[in-house]
Structure formats: C-alpha cells, structure tokens
Amino acid sequence: MKHIIAFAGSNSKHSINKQLVTYVSGLTKDCQVEMLDLNDYELPIYGIDYENEVGIPDNAHKFLNKLKSSDGIIISLAEHNGAYSTAFKNIFDWMSRIESKLFFDKPMLLMATSPGGRGGQSVLAIARDRFPRHDANIVEVFSLPFFENNFADGKIINEELDEQLKNSIEQFQKAL
Numbered sequence: 001m002k003h004i005i006a007f008a009g010s011n012s013k014h015s016i017n018k019q020l021v022t023y024v025s026g027l028t029k030d031c032q033v034e035m036l037d038l039n040d041y042e043l044p045i046y047g048i049d050y051e052n053e054v055g056i057p058d059n060a061h062k063f064l065n066k067l068k069s070s071d072g073i074i075i076s077l078a079e080h081n082g083a084y085s086t087a088f089k090n091i092f093d094w095m096s097r098i099e100s101k102l103f104f105d106k107p108m109l110l111m112a113t114s115p116g117g118r119g120g121q122s123v124l125a126i127a128r129d130r131f132p133r134h135d136a137n138i139v140e141v142f143s144l145p146f147f148e149n150n151f152a153d154g155k156i157i158n159e160e161l162d163e164q165l166k167n168s169i170e171q172f173q174k175a176l
C-alpha cells in the first residue's frame with residue numbers, strides 16, 4: 001500500500017490548511033496517509049551561526065526522512081503576507097541544508113486555503129516556482145478561497161470546488 005505524507009504549512013493549532021489536508025486525506029483511496037504537524041518538529045529559527053556552532057537539529061532530519069520514505073506528499077500552505085508561513089519556511093530552510101533536492105521527486109498534491117478570495121494564490125505561485133528546484137513533482141495544484149464559506153463540518157461544501165479537488169486527488173493518486 002502506498003504511504004503518503006500529509007501536512008499543513010502552518011503551526012496553528014486550528015490551522016484551516018490542516019483541516020483541508022485532513023479532509024483530503026480521508027478522500028484518498030487504497031493508501032495509508034500519515035499526517036504530520038509542524039509543531040511536533042520544533043526548530044530554532046534558521047541561522048548560519050547556529051548551524052556552524054550547534055549543527056543541524058534532529059527534527060530537520062526527522063521531517064526530511066519522512067518525506068524521503070514516502071510515496072507521495074500532500075501539502076496545504078498557509079499564506080502569510082503573500083508568502084510561506086515562518087514555520088514552514090523555517091523547516092524548509094533547515095531541510096535544504098541537509099538535502100537540496102528535499103522533495104525526492106515524489107508526486108505532490110500542492111494546496112492552499114485562506115479566509116480571503118485569493119485562496120493562497122500568492123504562496124502557491126511561490127511554491128510552484130520554487131519547489132521543482134528541490135525536485136518536487138507537482139502533479140496537481142488546488143486552491144480553496146473563502147475557507148469559512150466553502151468549508152464546514154470537516155468538508156468542502158461548495159460542490160464545484162469539491163469536484164475540482166476530487167479530480168485533483170484522482171490525478172495525484174494515478175501518479176503514485
């Protein structure tokens with residue numbers, strides 16, 4: 001059975017991106033999904049001095065190993081000021097110091113959601129440009145705008161968007 005790693009690019013306990021990832025995880029078929037939480041991989045803010053003096057913390061290695069040992073990756077990125085959340089950028093930076101090609105060519109379903117109408121389009125544009133340079137194999141991209149209006153009781157309630165997401169999940173699973 002394929003083993004998928006799924007996580008939100010957020011350290012919020014009530015992360016809307018985590019809620020979206022959880023919903024998607026429940027829709028995948030015939031695979032085992034392991035949900036990760038950035039809060040379980042706490043790291044100091046990346047700094048070259050820390051790296052030189054202390055080294056690369058274990059949590060960066062642990063998260064990277066999760067990605068490496070997976071068959072596919074589901075991510076939903078929080079957007080902060082048009083970019084990655086600090087929590088995600090930090091673990092991304094730390095992992096890139098161990099292995100630049102940190103997505104290991106694994107099929108990826110890349111998503112974002114936000115309370116606003118752009119649904120994290122800015123952070124998605126950044127990730128679509130950047131992740132392939134780290135060997136991401138982005139199979140599908142999905143954005144959920146107006147989270148509060150379009151998501152309730154653990155699922156997407158806008159039929160059109162839900163259909164779009166289900167198609168993306170199907171394509172992602174075919175690529176595994």
Ligand SMILES: Cc1cc2nc3c(=O)[nH]c(=O)nc-3n(C[C@H](O)[C@H](O)[C@H](O)COP(=O)(O)O)c2cc1C
Pocket residue numbers: 008009010011012014015016017018077078079080081082083113114115116118119120
């Ligand atoms: C510092 C900060 C900056 C934000 N900037 C944006 C933004 O640029 N675009 C956007 O759509 N939402 C922005 N938001 C709102 C986030 O999308 C919202 O907090 C969302 O819940 C974050 O996702 P999460 O719940 O998964 O952490 C920002 C929130 C914070 C705290």
